[in-house]
Amino acid sequence: MKTIASCVEEIILTQPFIEEGLSKNIINYSALAEHIQPLIEKRLHKTVKTGAIMMALRRYNPPIHASNSVKMQRILKNLGDITVRSNLSDFTFQNSPTLIRSHAKILDLITIDRSIFYAFTRGILESNIIISSSEKEKVIASFTNETQLDIQENLSAISINLPHDNSTVPGLYYQLFKRLAWEGIALHEVVSTTNEFTILVKDFLVDRAFSVIKNLKNEASS
Incomplete structure (x- = not known):
């Protein structure tokens, strides 16, 4: 069953620049929530509040990024x-x-x-x-x-x-x-x-x- 959190994760994983911005705290959560709201509503087939999307964004735990790995830094x-x-x-x-x-x-x-x-x-x-x-x-x-x-x-x-x-x-x-x-x-x-x-x-x-x-x-x- 799809949830707001799972939809947020899918969208972020397919858009690396967003994930990068979130990891560096340079993206406005409210603006991003409004931006991806239509995508999430389309996937869930129902109306979703931006506040719920913002909460999912704040709780999103990105995987350890390749750029932060010891091997990547050494390379x-x-x-x-x-x-x-x-x-x-x-x-x-x-x-x-x-x-x-x-x-x-x-x-x-x-x-x-x-x-x-x-x-x-x-x-x-x-x-x-x-x-x-x-x-x-x-x-x-x-x-x-x-x-x-x-x-x-x-x-x-x-x-x-x-x-x-x-x-x-x-x-x-x-x-x-x-x-x-x-x-x-x-x-x-x-x-x-x-x-x-x-x-x-x-x-x-x-x-x-x-x-x-x-x-x-x-x-x-x-």
Whole structure:
């Protein structure tokens, strides 16, 4: 049987920003109760007083948040070098039987220059190439027989070296995404390997994004 308390818990758990605000005591209970009142009434099929919702909110005991765990704090504290690369382009191509051969062509052209930023990801229907904009014409020439779906320019990449046991700690990426979202920073692309994490943002956002990640590391160290 659904109760006001169970409905409040369901709503909070599906909206992490609300849970974060409650844990930091920065949300007005009365305003939040009025905001979620229609949702609760819809679930219970009856009228509910805001006072009862406020009481349920005050009694809500959030689970131990990942950001407060000892493991999470250690991982954030031990984030490695944060590297920024600017002047990047992001190509999107439709997957085809010849795409890998086209990919090999561009690899032959750029492997001799270690200063070039390059990342390749293949999905089910399409593939992306993120590369230094200085190599834009080489990509276009190498993929001339492929179907180009999109190109985005004026991008910057922020790469973070992660501790080797990062995959054993739930919520690490959530902490990064949450902070970036709080600051209104839209991510154009995300690329990750086992121990490296890279986000791609518009050039005008790179300074703010770097500061967010750097502050997250500093907070864990303090």
